[in-house]
Amino acid sequence: MNVQASSDGESQVDYTHSPWLDPSATPFIQIKNINKQFGAFTAVNDVSLDIYKGELFALLGGSGCGKTTLLRMLAGFETPTSGSIIIDGVDMNGIPPYERPVNMMFQSYALFPHMSVHKNIAYGLKREGVAKAERTQRTNEILEMVELEEFAKRKPHQLSGGQRQRVALARALIKRPKVLLLDEPLAALDKRLREQTQFELMNIQEKLGITFVVVTHDQEEAMTLATRIAVMDKGDFEQIGTPAQIYENPRSRFIASFIGSANLLDCAVTKRDGDFYSVSQPGVDQPIVVEYDGELAVGANVTLAVRPEKIHVEKRSVANSSVAQGSNQLNGVVKEMAYLGRLSTYHIVTDSGVLIEVTSPNQSRYRDGNHPIDWDDEVTISFAPQSAVLLTE
Amino acid sequence: MAASDQLTGPWYARITGAIHRNLTSLIVGIPFFWLLLFFLVPFFIVLKLSFAESIIASPPFTSLLDWSKGGFPEIAINTENYLYLIEDDLYTKTFLNSLKIASICTIICLLIGYPMAYGIVRTQGTWRYIFLLLIILPFWTSFLLRVYAWMGILADQGTVNDILLYLGLIDKPIKLLYKPIAVYIGIVYTYLPFMILPLYANMEKLDSSLREAAMDLGANPVSTFFTVTLPMTLPGIIAGSLLVFIPATGEFVVPDLLGGGNVLMIGRLLSSEFNANHDWPVASAIAVVLLIVLVVPMMLYHKVQAAEASN
Numbered sequence: 001m002n003v004q005a006s007s008d009g010e011s012q013v014d015y016t017h018s019p020w021l022d023p024s025a026t027p028f029i030q031i032k033n034i035n036k037q038f039g040a041f042t043a044v045n046d047v048s049l050d051i052y053k054g055e056l057f058a059l060l061g062g063s064g065c066g067k068t069t070l071l072r073m074l075a076g077f078e079t080p081t082s083g084s085i086i087i088d089g090v091d092m093n094g095i096p097p098y099e100r101p102v103n104m105m106f107q108s109y110a111l112f113p114h115m116s117v118h119k120n121i122a123y124g125l126k127r128e129g130v131a132k133a134e135r136t137q138r139t140n141e142i143l144e145m146v147e148l149e150e151f152a153k154r155k156p157h158q159l160s161g162g163q164r165q166r167v168a169l170a171r172a173l174i175k176r177p178k179v180l181l182l183d184e185p186l187a188a189l190d191k192r193l194r195e196q197t198q199f200e201l202m203n204i205q206e207k208l209g210i211t212f213v214v215v216t217h218d219q220e221e222a223m224t225l226a227t228r229i230a231v232m233d234k235g236d237f238e239q240i241g242t243p244a245q246i247y248e249n250p251r252s253r254f255i256a257s258f259i260g261s262a263n264l265l266d267c268a269v270t271k272r273d274g275d276f277y278s279v280s281q282p283g284v285d286q287p288i289v290v291e292y293d294g295e296l297a298v299g300a301n302v303t304l305a306v307r308p309e310k311i312h313v314e315k316r317s318v319a320n321s322s323v324a325q326g327s328n329q330l331n332g333v334v335k336e337m338a339y340l341g342r343l344s345t346y347h348i349v350t351d352s353g354v355l356i357e358v359t360s361p362n363q364s365r366y367r368d369g370n371h372p373i374d375w376d377d378e379v380t381i382s383f384a385p386q387s388a389v390l391l392t393e
Numbered sequence: 394m395a396a397s398d399q400l401t402g403p404w405y406a407r408i409t410g411a412i413h414r415n416l417t418s419l420i421v422g423i424p425f426f427w428l429l430l431f432f433l434v435p436f437f438i439v440l441k442l443s444f445a446e447s448i449i450a451s452p453p454f455t456s457l458l459d460w461s462k463g464g465f466p467e468i469a470i471n472t473e474n475y476l477y478l479i480e481d482d483l484y485t486k487t488f489l490n491s492l493k494i495a496s497i498c499t500i501i502c503l504l505i506g507y508p509m510a511y512g513i514v515r516t517q518g519t520w521r522y523i524f525l526l527l528i529i530l531p532f533w534t535s536f537l538l539r540v541y542a543w544m545g546i547l548a549d550q551g552t553v554n555d556i557l558l559y560l561g562l563i564d565k566p567i568k569l570l571y572k573p574i575a576v577y578i579g580i581v582y583t584y585l586p587f588m589i590l591p592l593y594a595n596m597e598k599l600d601s602s603l604r605e606a607a608m609d610l611g612a613n614p615v616s617t618f619f620t621v622t623l624p625m626t627l628p629g630i631i632a633g634s635l636l637v638f639i640p641a642t643g644e645f646v647v648p649d650l651l652g653g654g655n656v657l658m659i660g661r662l663l664s665s666e667f668n669a670n671h672d673w674p675v676a677s678a679i680a681v682v683l684l685i686v687l688v689v690p691m692m693l694y695h696k697v698q699a700a701e702a703s704n
Contacts, residue, residue, distance in 0.1 A: 075605075075609060076608075076609075077605055077608075077609075096608070096613075097605070097608040097609050098608045098609070098610075098611045098612055098613050099611075102609075103609055103610065104605075104606075104609045106602050106605070106606055107602075108600070108602055110600065110602040110603050110605065110606035111606075112603060112606070112607075112621060113603075113625075114624045114625060123607070123610050123612075123620075124610035124611050127610060127611035127612045127616060128611055171606075171610070172609075172610075175610065175611065
């Protein structure tokens with residue numbers, strides 16, 4: 001969020017990196033009360049969203065959540081049932097795809113199989129009526145940017161998946177669109193290539209300053225790429241925010257479990273002390289203290305959410321000395337353990353019978369190959385009041 | 394006993410192994426044998442006939458092998474029939490006319506069939522299959538019967554003239570039947586499904602995101618059609634055109650029934666040489682030339698397909 005404390009104690013917001021926090025900024029893309037029906041099915045249900053110039057905005061959600069429909073409405077392939085889309089001050093209503101200042105990178109890339117790489121990329125310029133000399137020059141420039149110069153004469157089927165992805169990107173960028181729409185840009189690539197391409201995509205976006213709108217079902221991809229994320233479910237936005245906001249302050253149980261994983265416990269508020277709330281699960285005496293800056297009445301039902309990596313786990317024999325003052329502390333037994341190399345995941349059943357997932361980085365090297373915490377070990381888990389959040393939805 | 398039991402096992406296994414190994418060649422072999430028997434053998438009989446001489450006898454042609462000199466037979470190849478086809482310009486004219494009619498009909502079929510196939514592919518759900526069924530439906534009635542029906546439609550007192558007279562667009566019936574137009578209508582009607590079906594099969598595979606990509610990159614619908622849809626459907630166009638052009642060139646029933654004696658087409662000429670003139674060798678020569686004329690576009694198509702496959 002780039003909030004810096006200034007000398008007079010008031011916070012100053014860095015608007016150049018977070019234009020969405022600037023109340024005077026004009027949004028570049030305005031989605032106003034968009035609704036899309038397919039027969040009786042509501043694909044997009046009355047959503048509004050502002051996207052600012054230079055953002056890399058991600059629409060994140062599972063299949064059928066409406067994210068692709070929204071993207072296709074931005075491209076002009078679908079017409080909203082109601083509402084309007086404004087791009088750079090121009091209402092897009094009634095403007096066909098071929099007259100919009102946006103280009104799209106298709107999920108399957110949709111490269112023209114009967115054209116060479118060069119012709120594929122130059123296609124948009126040719127339709128625009130750009131002279132041949134300039135067309136060739138610009139195509140060569142962008143081929144260089146995506147490092148495909150020596151493949152210019154190849155046909156798409158003679159390329160690898162990663163190369164095809166770069167041709168699709170080059171083809172969508174060559175007209176220097178105001179907005180680039182990317183439909184699952186990395187879904188067809190294998191994991192290693194995907195990670196590498198993520199950073200390439202970010203570099204290109206930063207270099208060109210084009211506003212990117214990315215549709216993805218992969219939350220890790222959205223977190224890596226995006227300046228902001230809109231999480232969609234059933235045609236509606238569940239939460240819009242920066243990756244950190246969404247991860248650390250999930251608005252609902254859906255968000256908490258959709259983005260990363262979270263331990264969700266149904267609790268009731270038992271006591272309030274300023275911003276510190278004590279909550280406990282029905283039938284469990286031991287209260288858990290959580291710092292929460294909202295208003296909750298004693299007796300209210302809430303969901304306690306705590307991320308697995310924010311919980312500290314220790315063998316009970318050594319725990320007492322190392323647990324921080326004021327932390328919530330629970331005793332339990334390791335039921336499942338998975339060693340993943342850089343971290344380990346534990347399923348711990350507390351004494352009150354609750355299953356808690358904990359992940360812990362493996363900071364030291366276990367030279368004898370034995371894990372210090374193992375199945376059936378008695379352990380103590382602890383987390384600070386600031387590490388958990390209370391959810392009312 | 395025990396020894397023979399041991400022997401049957403491997404023997405049986407050897408047979409099944411051989412069957413498994415040869416199954417592929419067997420599956421390929423049956424159609425090959427079929428083609429050899431029912432295409433190549435008759436073709437060679439016709440080829441042989443075309444080099445014979447016509448005589449008034451039964452059968453009405455000479456043998457290619459002359460045994461009269463005793464001992465070794467002499468091969469008597471007679472090229473008269475082919476020379477005759479060139480000398481009498483009736484045959485050249487008829488060939489050219491057949492090719493002209495077939496070409497024009499192919500183009501008309503393409504112009505009608507392409508939008509129809511495109512429309513069917515773009516139709517969603519049950520209607521798509523109903524439309525496809527309607528394309529195939531005419532095959533459920535005899536071809537001959539359908540051509541006779543067209544005689545009724547195109548006759549002077551036929552359906553078309555009745556409607557035009559009723560509407561007051563004409564005063565007296567216009568001559569349609571036994572005119573070239575009747576032949577064109579008949580051939581286009583007959584072969585339209587052969588144009589639509591390969592086009593449909595080709596267009597169905599066409600990825601709609603390619604059209605969207607073209608539009609997204611600034612191509613309006615017209616230029617999307619010419620730069621993406623048309624080149625992508627070229628294999629379907631070629632397949633459909635050949636399926637129309639090849640049989641239309643040698644068409645006999647339509648020119649015979651709808652064209653009367655007024656429209657020269659090679660199929661009809663061949664039939665009259667064979668039946669009316671009893672000149673089997675000349676009829677065979679016509680058949681051989683027709684085959685050669687049609688094999689050339691076939692080979693061209695094969696070349697295109699091979700190039701397509703190697704891509």
